[in-house]
Amino acid sequence: MTAHPPLLAIRNLSVRVDGGDQAVVQGFDLDLQAGRMMALVGESGSGKTMVARSILGLLPPPMMIGAGSSITYRGQELTGLPTRRLRAVRGAEIGMVFQEPMTSLNPSMTIGEQMAEGLVLHQRLNRADCRRRIITMLDRIGIPAPERCLAAYPHEFSGGMRQRIMLASVMLLKPKLLVADEPTTALDTLVQHDVMELMIELTTENDTAVLLISHDLGMVSHYIEDVVVMRHGEAVERGPARDVLLNPVHDYTRRLVDALPRRRADAPREAPVTTPLVVARDVVVEYPGRATLFGRRAVNRAVKGVSLTIGAGETVALVGGSGSGKTTLGRAIMGLEPIAGGRITLDGRPVGRMQAGRGPIDDDACRRMQIVFQDPYASLDPRMRVEEIVGEPLRLDGLDRAERRERVRAICDEAGLPLDLLDRHPHALSGGQRQRVAIARAIIRDPAFVVADEPVSALDMTVQKQILLLIRRLQERRGFACLFVSHDLGAVEQVADRVVVMQAGLIVEEGACARIFDAPEAEYTRRLLDAAMLLGRSFPGAEAGPSANHPQPAATRMPDV
The missing domain is CATH 3.40.50.300 (P-loop containing nucleotide triphosphate hydrolases)
Known part of the structure; x- marks a missing residue:
């Protein structure tokens, strides 16, 4: 029996800075069959998002695909494809759900206008047919009063609702391949569960293949069939998600699992x-x-x-x-x-x-009393250097510059921040380093x-x-x-x-x-725990686990450490 050719085949993919020698992805291969679900996992900077964006030709400048790379979809080579022909593939054949729906949904356009764009461009539907299909899809994904939703703007919805709308917009066109880049990051456990169940349901109906980019190993173990572990732009381990994540072979995969x-x-x-x-x-x-009809505010x-x-x-x-x-x-x-x-x-x-x-x-x-905010990049002044940010609370204590500098260096050392970072601005730090700066600033005055x-x-x-x-x-x-x-x-x-x-x-x-x-x-607590997709965990008293329609790891409890 001859095996079917893969829907998506990637061979020897390299991604590098234009004009530079350093590659962020090097020698990457991948085969994804129609109707299958695969995840790319790894730390930030491992190259998984660069692989996903390469498929659709959406690499941010100055990144570019290197010579000798091949990405084929249904046998058609995508690298080097003219922009006009690539646009015909995007959306209609290959859909993408981005990590943050607020940045991928246009804040100046209504939900109805944005969802109709793809239908008008790729399927040439008239306004009435577009409206009917959009309302049906919004009702399907659980948006209350879908007719009113058409005239609403993205900021009027929660993060979970915006992600549902983004997923619905992509699936309206019934693509054969869905690329989902961190679709549940920063969502609570109940909304994560709902969004993933909705994605499974919509993709199963259309026999859509899914390439999921995630750092959430628990969620991957519950929903995904195959996994590729990436490190420094290369695949270091691959195979069935259950085997790779519950019994990792490569040292790097073991470190990822151990970090949970x-x-x-x-x-x-x-x-x-x-x-x-x-x-x-x-x-x-x-x-x-909102104000009522008689001017009163609820x-x-x-x-x-x-x-x-x-x-x-x-x-x-x-x-x-x-x-x-x-x-x-x-x-x-x-x-x-x-x-x-x-x-x-x-x-x-x-x-x-x-x-x-x-x-x-x-x-x-x-x-x-002090606070460490959720997004350190938004809470750190981009015009100030790390030393100024961390030392700012000490201005209340009447210390001179030398004393403040000594205190800042001591707290940064305690927070694991190298002293050579003190002269940098927030944009020059990684996410973890920015969070360490925020923590150091919060505790410097004890x-x-x-x-x-x-x-x-x-x-x-x-x-x-x-x-x-x-x-x-x-x-x-x-x-x-x-x-x-x-x-x-x-x-x-x-x-x-x-x-x-x-x-x-x-x-x-x-x-x-x-x-x-x-x-x-x-x-409600049982529902939260039931929806928490933790690797290899089950919780006593939980109602029902993830859907039986997708593979799950054995329900064994990780040892307490």
Whole structure:
């Protein structure tokens, strides 16, 4: 029996800087059959996104495909194909879902206009047929009131909804090959699960092959049939996802798997008893809604009377789906969001800012609290050098330049930042280095309390491990309490003493980390754990695992370390 030729065949692919000798991808080969699902995994900078973009001729300048490279789709050579003919393949034959839908959806165009573009260009449909097919697809992917959605803009939807819309736009054309570049990064576990299930459903119907780029090994193990592990632009291991990820052969693959978060050996079974440091009582956070017909504004309550206590030196993880209120609560505790009701104190001194400026604020107490933001690139001043960024909080202490410089060098050394980075600007740093700068800035004045808001959500697995270990080490050394806001349950299990679960602005469950993960009581907590695609893990009490339509690893629990 003769094997079918691959739908996509890549031979000896090299990608290099135009005019340079250094290759970011070198000698890469790949075969992908119709209807199969394959993942490219590896650290940031491994070359996996460059491979994906090479297929569609979307390499960013000055990158270029090297001589001798071959990429064929259905037997047609794509390298060197004229732009006009390549455009006929993009969308109609090969679709691509990008990592961040907000940057790939045009903010100045309505959803209906953007989704109709491909149908008009490739299938020559009239306006009525386009509208009918778009509404049917939006209804299919779970967008409420799809007719109204046509006139809405991307900023009116959550990240998960935008990713659904992006996927629907691509699948409207029924491509035979779908390239998905980190389609679930920065989404919470429930939305990740929904987006991947939707992708499986839509691609299965059309017998679409999928090439997935990801650093999420757990998600790959649940949904993908074959995997290629990349390092420094080369494939170092490949094969069935179950075999490669659960029984890796190459040392690099072993290091990737070893970098996945695991529960601390000293994780308590009962909630630790500590001296209360931060106390939030009946906290309410409100936002004005849209104006009604008579000019009144409805009120949206993001946090609905939540009470929370964090002990000295304790790490409390705040988890929940997108829109649950966890980030809003963390910002309210820091005084970055005004509260409409309740009280927030640090060592009994008020720190929460009331709406319209009501209520006393203790400035000294506020200075003992710091925050590490989710996106360090957005929170670091691009015009300042690392030394200036880290040392800026010390201006409050009246230190001279020499004293500040000495303190900055000491904290950077403690945070694992080489001193030769001090003269660089944020754009010249990697994602992990920028996060280390943000952490160093937050702890340089020895705060009593730190809020870490999704500090590892966009980092690859090895950098995640480094940052999580850094936070834990600094906390043990300096003794600060930490509110760890995250949707990454693997990271939570590694760092948290206690877990607080939020849903729709309310706390639905809280308890010691080990108890929450091993014996969740609330239905919502069980759903979060069930949707958490952790490599080789199953959770007691989980309802149903990932769909049986795609391969899954054996449901064995990783050893605690």
